[in-house]
Amino acid sequence: MxxxxxxxxxxxxxxxxxxxxxxxxxxxxxxxxxxxxxxxxxxxxxxxxxxxxxxxxxxxxxxxxxxxxxxxxxxxxxxxxxxxxxxxxxxxxxxxxxxxxxxxxxxxxxxxxxxxxxxxxxxxxxxxxxxxxxxxxxxxxxxxxxxxxxxxxxxxxxxxxxxxxxxxxxxxxxxxxxxxxxxxxxxxxxxxxxxxxxxxxxxxxxxxxxxxxxxxxxxxxxxxxxxxxxxxxxxxxxxxxxxxxxxxxxxxxxxxxxxxxxxxxxxxxxxxxxxxxxxxxxxxxxxxxLQPAPDPEPDAERAPAIGPAPAAVAEDPAEIPPDRGGISQSSPPSTGARNPERAEGGSVLSFPDRGPWGKAAYRGNCSGHVYRALFERLRPQVFTDPTVGSGTSVEVARSMGIEAYGLDLHSGFNIIGQRILEAVGKPSDLVISHPPYHNIIVYSGQVWGQEPHPDDLSRCATEEEFMDKLILAMKNQRNATKPGGYYGTLIGDVRKNGQYSSYQADLIARCPKQELRAVLIKEQFNITSNQKTYPLSLPRIMHEYLILWQKPHAVTVPTPPRSDPQSALFPL
Structure with missing residues (x-):
């Protein structure tokens, strides 16, 4: 029974x-x-x-x-x-x-x-x-x-x-x-x-x-x-x-x-x-x-965390509770730190398994443990993902008691042509995107839908168009962020035909320098390139970057009426 x-x-x-x-x-x-x-x-x-x-x-x-x-x-x-x-x-x-x-x-x-x-x-x-x-x-x-x-x-x-x-x-x-x-x-x-x-x-x-x-x-x-x-x-x-x-x-x-x-x-x-x-x-x-971030301690004086490295123990997905997280190989209990560079755990995120959140229906969705680690550091009250894909980020947020909103092309929202703030109806403490890359995995008309979408980032004609639209998306995210809140994106670099394109470097160069707060490195696992052979002997790209900016406290963000209350929200 x-x-x-x-x-x-x-x-x-x-x-x-x-x-x-x-x-x-x-x-x-x-x-x-x-x-x-x-x-x-x-x-x-x-x-x-x-x-x-x-x-x-x-x-x-x-x-x-x-x-x-x-x-x-x-x-x-x-x-x-x-x-x-x-x-x-x-x-x-x-x-x-x-x-x-x-x-x-x-x-x-x-x-x-x-x-x-x-x-x-x-x-x-x-x-x-x-x-x-x-x-x-x-x-x-x-x-x-x-x-x-x-x-x-x-x-x-x-x-x-x-x-x-x-x-x-x-x-x-x-x-x-x-x-x-x-x-x-x-x-x-x-x-x-x-x-x-x-x-x-x-x-x-x-x-x-x-x-x-x-x-x-x-x-x-x-x-x-x-x-x-x-x-x-x-x-x-x-x-x-x-x-x-x-x-x-x-x-x-x-x-x-x-x-x-x-x-x-x-x-x-x-x-x-x-x-x-x-x-x-x-x-x-x-x-x-609401507490200020604690001052960082020298590594030599830092007390050891209780327990071994999380990676040392494989967990049965059925036994992973919603409030499980991991930031590094020795993550101590949360201290309430709000700034990522002052939180315990360092700047490398490494999670081989997806965890129990989301689905793999939309390729590119990262491990739910990555979002879990980020939420543990920043403790947002309201979170929005404007490129939510299969919903991993929103599932993780809601399992932690965070008010969360997911938007995407497949749910009727266009990050280039529609305002995130109007779709959600309120500013967020944290707005993070994981957009499709230019000409890597074609999204609209292939992964989702029957026809190509004109503002699908994966279908841009050139890398210049891709970067211009990505900047528009970042401005949209910044506008939807509360003063003092964080906005950011998960993006990597690509190499095609021997040509290396550093999307993260281009993005950092074109976004407000004074607002940049952290660049975290996320290891990639189970990627298709592992099964392929390439003529070059250069190291394969096996990481992405989680880039975080903080909106200044002096900026005032209005709370507009919801223009289209349900159609654009990811139905989780």
């Missing part, structure tokens, strides 16, 4: 709540983290997200695990280790969507429909596994800070959010109308940690404002389902935030009343906790995204 994942997870949470405990308030006594909350990590050091965090926290508490690292049976096996006899794994889930083509009964036309699915899989804590490299079992040593240093760090974090925080009265709350957080004076709290944990809770509420995450859970009055859901989001979101900040979440005085409200909501909707955890993760990520 097919397992009902929603019911199983919800029933586990209900049992904990009915016992008078909050599952997200339990695993702080781990020896590995000196009494502080810790996010569960994958074998490669990447943190889990959303509902998987709650599920693994509950498992760690129930079974007494103190190590934060989890992996699948196959991952352990490929590391030369084995799961101990009679050990049972823990459930986590992989949530995504697939596209199904169906006939519209009213129009008689075929339409793509987005079908969500959730797949459970099993992981084991490293304490259940023997034979792993020693660093998997190492006890983390948190930095020793004075109380003054900790307070200064917390103050800097919440100041960077630019939230309006007022200190008065004896109640802590967020007022959405006037948009401010009220906190009792610092001296009213039993200790600084209680103050900052409470502030984390209220700032999680602060993210719901329409100008931020625009989260509306249907709240009407105290105690109703919408109120209970928003409080659940704030509770879980602040726990996620405390995991990043090294805080212990605060137990509220109205503990019992809130638990009663949550029980009512969870018993009425087995998917409610999944929704709440998703919104909570978005809220925590939003607050982290």
């Amino acid at each position: 097919k397992q009902d994942v929603y019911k199983k997870v919800t029933d586990t949470l209900l049992a904990a709540l009915e016992a008078g405990t909050r599952p997200w308030m339990q695993p702080w006594n781990a020896e590995h983290v000196a009494g502080k909350i810790n996010r569960p990590l994958r074998h490669n050091g990447q943190p889990y997200a959303g509902i998987n965090v709650l599920m693994l926290w509950m498992e760690a508490t129930a079974k007494g695990y103190t190590a934060p690292i989890w992996m699948t049976y196959n991952q352990a096996k490929e590391l030369g280790a084995h799961v101990k006899k009679d050990e049972h794994g823990s459930l986590v889930v992989y949530a995504n969507t697939f596209t199904k083509t169906a006939t519209n009964k009213e129009t008689g036309e075929d339409e793509d429909q987005e079908i969500p699915f959730m797949k459970p899989y099993t992981v084991f804590n490293v304490e259940q596994i023997e034979g792993l490299p020693a660093h998997y079992y190492a006890t983390a040593t948190p930095p020793i800070l004075s109380q003054a240093e900790r307070n200064a760090r917390m103050e800097a974090f919440f100041t960077a959010t630019q939230a309006d925080i007022r200190h008065t009265g004896n109640r802590a709350f967020y007022a959405i109308g006037p948009d401010y957080v009220q906190m009792p004076p610092f001296e009213f709290f039993k200790d600084p940690e209680s103050y900052y944990a409470t502030l984390a809770h209220e700032c999680t509420h602060w993210t719901r404002h329409p100008s931020r995450l625009d989260r509306d859970m249907g709240r009407k009055k105290w105690g109703d389902a919408g109120y209970a859901m928003e409080e659940l989001v704030a509770e879980i979101g602040s726990a996620f935030l405390c995991a990043e900040l090294g805080l212990t979440p605060e137990v509220r005085e109205d503990h019992a009343a809130y638990i009663e409200n949550w029980l009512t909501v969870l018993k009425g909707d087995k998917k409610a906790i999944f929704t709440a955890a998703s919104h909570a993760q978005k809220a925590a990520d939003f607050l982290l995204s």
Whole structure:
């Protein structure tokens, strides 16, 4: 019989709540983290997200695990280790969507429909596994800070959010109308940690404002389902935030009343906790995204990441969750860095497999791990791909909780002749394209459609025309980007008949020099040239460039009405 994942997870949470405990308030006594909350990590050091965090926290508490690292049976096996006899794994889930083509009964036309699915899989804590490299079992040593240093760090974090925080009265709350957080004076709290944990809770509420995450859970009055859901989001979101900040979440005085409200909501909707955890993760990520990028550390002083190189362990695609990512061979957990050149991981992207995202129907779509790595670095709230192809980038973005839009010739959008900003209806934090190359793989009339399209970049008569149109596309992307946001493209070089053309160099030369922020090298795998023989002995081109520019903060971008609300949007 097919397992009902929603019911199983919800029933586990209900049992904990009915016992008078909050599952997200339990695993702080781990020896590995000196009494502080810790996010569960994958074998490669990447943190889990959303509902998987709650599920693994509950498992760690129930079974007494103190190590934060989890992996699948196959991952352990490929590391030369084995799961101990009679050990049972823990459930986590992989949530995504697939596209199904169906006939519209009213129009008689075929339409793509987005079908969500959730797949459970099993992981084991490293304490259940023997034979792993020693660093998997190492006890983390948190930095020793004075109380003054900790307070200064917390103050800097919440100041960077630019939230309006007022200190008065004896109640802590967020007022959405006037948009401010009220906190009792610092001296009213039993200790600084209680103050900052409470502030984390209220700032999680602060993210719901329409100008931020625009989260509306249907709240009407105290105690109703919408109120209970928003409080659940704030509770879980602040726990996620405390995991990043090294805080212990605060137990509220109205503990019992809130638990009663949550029980009512969870018993009425087995998917409610999944929704709440998703919104909570978005809220925590939003607050982290507001932080300035950390100063780079010298390589010799940089602490080693937990776990081996991701490339060292082959993963079963069925076991790759949506919040898996990789930037380099030793990617540490995300620190909230927003600038690519300051993010951990370096400037080389190397992912041999496509991952579980998108389809190979449109050649040229790169590995979904590339987009995943980019989103981990830049943390966009709104992402647009104006040459989306089979939809890989949009699938990855949505699996990470990012609002994403995909446009393409095959969905009725022309990046040369139509404005991205008008098609989407709002500016984006990140606009990335992966356009077809000139005269390499012919797109319109071959890969897609019956007739050549006049603005198809792959059908330009000359390289000069191709580059001129590519510049128009980049201007279109820049116009669709928020001030301070990033725009860019994934493009490489070509060699035909011995003649080498450096598209990336030409593009960089013609785009605003003062806005260039990063050039990442992406290795190419499974390319057709590997099966061909060439007369020249020169090295084959086996890489592309992901080029990023940043739009200046001083530029004002209007938000126009959507001119054609649906026809141009990729139907994922």
